[in-house]
Amino acid sequence: xxxxxxxxxxxxxxxxxxxxxxxxxxxxxxxxxxxxxxxxxxxxxxxxxxxxxxxxxxxxxxxxxxxxxxxxxxxxxxxxxxxxxxxxxxxxxxxxxxxxxxxxxxxxxxxxxx
Amino acid sequence: xxxxxxxxxxxxxxxxxxxxxxxxxxxxxxxxxxxxxxxxxxxxxxxxxxxxxxxxxxxxxxxxxxxxxxxxxxxxxxxxxxxxxxxxxxxxxxxxxxxxxxxxxxxxxxxxx
Numbered sequence: 001x002x003x004x005x006x007x008x009x010x011x012x013x014x015x016x017x018x019x020x021x022x023x024x025x026x027x028x029x030x031x032x033x034x035x036x037x038x039x040x041x042x043x044x045x046x047x048x049x050x051x052x053x054x055x056x057x058x059x060x061x062x063x064x065x066x067x068x069x070x071x072x073x074x075x076x077x078x079x080x081x082x083x084x085x086x087x088x089x090x091x092x093x094x095x096x097x098x099x100x101x102x103x104x105x106x107x108x109x110x111x112x113x114x
Numbered sequence: 115x116x117x118x119x120x121x122x123x124x125x126x127x128x129x130x131x132x133x134x135x136x137x138x139x140x141x142x143x144x145x146x147x148x149x150x151x152x153x154x155x156x157x158x159x160x161x162x163x164x165x166x167x168x169x170x171x172x173x174x175x176x177x178x179x180x181x182x183x184x185x186x187x188x189x190x191x192x193x194x195x196x197x198x199x200x201x202x203x204x205x206x207x208x209x210x211x212x213x214x215x216x217x218x219x220x221x222x223x224x225x226x227x
Contacts, residue, residue, distance in 0.1 A: 044217075048213060105158040
């Protein structure tokens with residue numbers, strides 16, 4: 001079974017803090033993704049990575065950055081957290097075999113910025 | 115751009131009732147279509163998928179048929195259980211942007227005993 005793990009289930013940070021969300025997958029997948037989930041908006045793609053050290057912006061990259069130094073690990077960074085970044089953050093991974101291949105999701109990190 | 119529209123919830127049903135969640139999409143070409151489910155406190159997991167027109171995806175008693183003519187992928191289950199209480203997301207993966215999933219807003223389903 002594919003396993004995608006995220007470093008924290010719940011996180012509370014203060015406005016202006018730098019926040020790191022970590023994601024690790026154990027299936028040697030090339031592609032990894034960060035989404036945020038908000039009620040009524042579904043999931044929106046923040047960033048994705050298709051290889052080590054490679055990244056692409058998703059639909060809502062503003063206020064975020066990412067890092068992928070190793071194939072299994074993909075980090076989401078909030079350089080200066082703001083209250084409008086309070087959300088559920090989901091990491092996903094996927095192999096590299098065409099557009100019908102499913103994404104596997106981690107359990108999510110619920111981030112609250114006060 | 116590519117997009118998915120699914121019926122708004124919340125939906126509340128009694129056990130053994132019939133469930134339908136409508137999903138329509140906008141995309142060029144032939145996208146792949148997915149239903150994901152999120153149980154309370156968990157991440158998303160794939161429920162079923164269909165990759166070409168007229169395909170039927172099925173799993174755990176749920177079914178959905180890829181209808182190109184109506185650009186729809188409605189989810190159905192004939193007899194729901196309390197354990198089906200979850201948030202359901204319709205999603206598509208477009209031919210030309212196959213790395214990306216576009217999600218609907220999600221439909222919260224609650225099944226009462």
